[in-house]
Amino acid sequence: MTIENPRILLVDSYDSFTHNLAALCRRSIPGCSVHIIKNDELSIESLRPNLRYFSAILVGPGPGSPDNAEDIGIVRDLWKLQDDDLLPIFGVCLGLQSLALESGGTLGRLKVVKHGQISQVQHTSSDIFQGVGEVHAVRYHSLHVTVPTGGSIEELGWVDEEENGHVVMAIKHHRRPFWAVQYHPESVRTEGGGCEVLVNFWSLAQGWSRAAGRRQTPWNPSIAGKVGTLWPYNHPQRTNKLTAPSSKNLLISRSVHLPQLKSTRICEYLGVLEERSKFVLLDSAASPGRFSVIGSLLPTSLQVAYCVGDSCVSLISGNHTTSDELGAHDIWQWLATYMRSKRVANGNPSIPFWGGFVGYLSYELGLPTLEVASIHTKKKAHPDVNLVFVERSIVLDTDTGTLHIQSILPNDESWVDKVVQDLTDLAHSEEQSRKPTAVLSLSPISTVILPDRKRYIAKIDRAKECLFSGDSYELCVTAQTKISIPHHQTKQSTTSTSWDRYLQLKKLNPAPHSAYLRLHPTTLISSSPERFLSYSRPPNSVCQLRPIKGTIRKADGITRAVAEKALAGSPKEVAENLMIVDLIRHDLHGIVGDNVTVSQFCGVEEYETVWQLVSVIEGQADPSAPVDEELGWNVLKASLPPGSMTGAPKKRSVEILQHLEDKEREVYSGVFGYWDVGGGGDWSVTIRSCFKHDDLSTKPSFNSNEEWTIGAGGAITALSDSEAEWDEMILKLSSVLKSFGITPPTSY
Ligand SMILES: C=C(O[C@@H]1C=C(C(=O)O)C=C[C@H]1O)C(=O)O
Ligand SMILES: NC(=O)CC[C@H](N)C(=O)O
CATH class of the missing domain: 3.40.50.880 (Class I glutamine amidotransferase (GATase) domain)
Incomplete structure (x- = not known):
């Protein structure tokens, strides 16, 4: 029986x-x-x-x-x-x-x-x-x-x-x-x-x-x-079935084939050079990236800013800021409610973005879901959620050279038509693309505070002690570099120096998840190789996560075969990756239920300066489960911070890392990307990036500084060699640092 x-x-x-x-x-x-x-x-x-x-x-x-x-x-x-x-x-x-x-x-x-x-x-x-x-x-x-x-x-x-x-x-x-x-x-x-x-x-x-x-x-x-x-959990807070989008929410779109027009040129056309304006670009600057998303923001476009722990969310539109009490809801429910009211269904399914939120989510935003209390008591100065609602956009298909000019504003055909015309003229004009300001390297009065080698190695040793004692299996240890540039230097040119810095980074380290997000007070410049999570539009959303673990430097003689041996053939590197694969499967199973598969295990992928070991994990709601049209953002909420930036098991590792790293990570090692009005989304891990916070209430004075932060780190396992981990962190740091004209010595 x-x-x-x-x-x-x-x-x-x-x-x-x-x-x-x-x-x-x-x-x-x-x-x-x-x-x-x-x-x-x-x-x-x-x-x-x-x-x-x-x-x-x-x-x-x-x-x-x-x-x-x-x-x-x-x-x-x-x-x-x-x-x-x-x-x-x-x-x-x-x-x-x-x-x-x-x-x-x-x-x-x-x-x-x-x-x-x-x-x-x-x-x-x-x-x-x-x-x-x-x-x-x-x-x-x-x-x-x-x-x-x-x-x-x-x-x-x-x-x-x-x-x-x-x-x-x-x-x-x-x-x-x-x-x-x-x-x-x-x-x-x-x-x-x-x-x-x-x-x-x-x-x-x-x-x-x-x-x-x-x-x-x-x-x-x-x-x-x-x-x-x-x-599998029945998430009661979710609306399983969405109501049909309002008939007023319609996408207006025109496509035009202009392969000669690159994202940079389009951004300049849309006003990126004006530093005081907000601007968003998610740039597929290298393979396997395909679509670049460019926002054409209005002065009134809604910016949503939220700091963990606050009871209200700030809504910024033009010069007006209002705040909305969250009440019994959390920020995720607030965002989801907003997105429901903006839902669009009539777009071309093959274009991944029709409009929606674009921006970043900090590392610390993931802590409340993990039930980890922050040890940092200082009131947050900068938002953990910083998103802008993009109504007008241009999506560039880098594979075909087609531009999709789109608006979800009512009766906005004339804007779409004008942009199609202007871009067609621009593509055929003789006018040369603007040359970025060459002088981006530092002056003698700039300061660069690099991580201290001794302290970093001591941190790795302390991390290893937690691995030996059974408290963690893997810890992603990171450090920050601070660059301070006097404003009078950055204001030499009349145009946006952060944009020029982005162009420099894109040139030196083109990456599939490059980005330029100027969402005052914060500007984020990224050349990330790592997709965190993408989810296709409902119904039957497929969620895909692509953790990277395992990195080696590209150099003469490091052919694909050599890289494969050094990465996929190394028990240390494979173990590092496998732990995160198991962790991400756990995160994904927590939301989607049974249906989770590993479609690529430890594939070796080539990037501009490094070879990386990449796995792909996919999840989909069980076909017999009630249709869940909001699966994607629920996975996003449940899976932050990215497992590849914490280590495993996640909760304990995050707790340990808070004590090991004396500062909040902020924007670094969170995610950036979009939440589309059709219900899809794509978020990248904020690495190989730098960010700064501006004080816009005052005009930059002669003495004030522009402060950039770059985070870099790597996964520490019991098999890690501390010196090699230091070198790996420096290698990752260098990919961004060189856009400031700095090459740190590999050993110092
Ligand atoms: C921590 C970083 O990268 C993370 C760590 C990696 C590794 O340990 O091999 C690879 C990619 C990222 O998930 C970083 O770039 O700063
Ligand atoms: N995976 C586990 O359950 C680990 C058990 C224990 N913490 C150890 O490290 O041995």
Whole structure:
């Protein structure tokens, strides 16, 4: 007899790939529903009476140590369940360590920690390994257990390795229905020991329940919400089905084939040289980028600015600023409500942007969703959300040379017609494109504060200590460089120096996600290679994330074959990338449910100055789920800050990084891009970028300075060499620094 509609309780020890485990569980246990609780959400007393509604428990992985009450929460009480409360439990990683510790085993640190690395696991071919062949399993652990002989637990799987000797990989309890694995069955690169082992666990669990006469009590709707949350989550705040767009919201568009006209020229036509005006350009300046989006802003175009922690959002239009109370809503709901009122449906589906918000979202905007409190108490001086609503735009298809001139303003045909005419004339005119100001390099009175090598290396060493202790598996450590340029120098020319600096950056480091966003008080210039998230328009939105992890410098002799060997052939680089792939799968599964795939794993891609290792993860709502027309921005909200800029597991890593890095990251390592009125979106990771905040209330005086900030960093894993990480950070920094005419020495 099999248990029908089994209900599984999954205990989450804080965001260590929990949703991946939930998805694996649904693949392995037919018809099951998975309820997720945090390990500190309930006391064992309040959970105990409700255990009868469940068939089994999965105890997930997590940062920290099973002997630390704060890290392990309720888990250690589960192993003490008795009599009628007893039920089958399967532990993963921290879960195994806790089971072993509570059953007479001992805990130790690995000599050489294993994060995102694959080992072949030897096993008994019995029990949870019955009928299982070779197991190649991904490991994420710093701690390990020893199993005493003759005790209550027995070893079912192990690894014998030179660096660590004998490491326990799977155990079972002799008298109780408890099994556990040290490796991660839910990792995308685990082969043989994932579904296969959970299927066996489920069959053993059912066998035990039959023999013990235990039955799952039929669900009682009155306890819904009292024992965790059903996954896939039903996001109540979302409108699943959008109302049809207002018939007044129409896109007016004309296309014209003008391959000779580049984005730079179009921007100049639209007034980019006027520094005091706002301007937005998302520039596909290199392959694989294709479309460039240029906003033609009106003085009254709505700019939305918001600082984390504020109860209202600032709405800036022309010289007027008003504020709107958020009330019970958060900024995301405010933006979504605004976008619903602007929804357009009549555009050409092959053009990704018809109009909508363009701008940036800071790194710190992602902290509240992660429930990480900021340690920085100073009131924010600059917005975490800085977006402008673009009504008139030009989208350039760089593949075909076609320009799409578009407006979502009512009765705006004459503007569209005029721009088509003007651009056609411009394309055919003899007039040469303007030459950017050559003198952008620094004067002797400019100051450049580069990261201090000693301090950076000390930070890496502290990060490594957190990796060795089991608190994180990977940490993206970063540092900031400050450049201060006297205004009288930057005002030498009458035109926008930030635009000229952008052109310089684009020339020296053309990138698929280049951008020039002048959204006063902040200007962001970017040559980012990394797409964070794109989502196609509903219905059936497909979300795609493209994390980059693994970087080497381009140089003579570094051919594609050499780069592939150094990146895709390196266990260190692959591990670094894999950890973020697993993290992003977890983020995506949290919103879309089951349907997440890795369509490219560790592909080597070529950029102007570097080779990078890039993976592609895609997610789509389950076809049987209610149509969710707002999937994209929900994924965006849930996945910030980008996993490639934090490390894994995300929450704990972000907490550690706040203490390691003494400053807020602000614009750097957040995202920039657009949220289109048709419901699609495309956001890039804000790296290889620089930004400045201007004080526009005063005219630049002779003595005031223009302050640029450049962030750069890299993922630190236990395999990282501190000196090499310093060089990698400098390499990334240099890609932007050279647009200021500075070449930092690689070692100093
Ligand atoms: C931190 C940066 O880059 C991130 C780290 C990378 C790495 O560790 O290889 C690669 C791309 C980015 O996700 C940066 O450019 O400043
Ligand atoms: N993946 C995990 O559960 C890790 C467990 C523990 N924090 C360790 O590093 O060993």
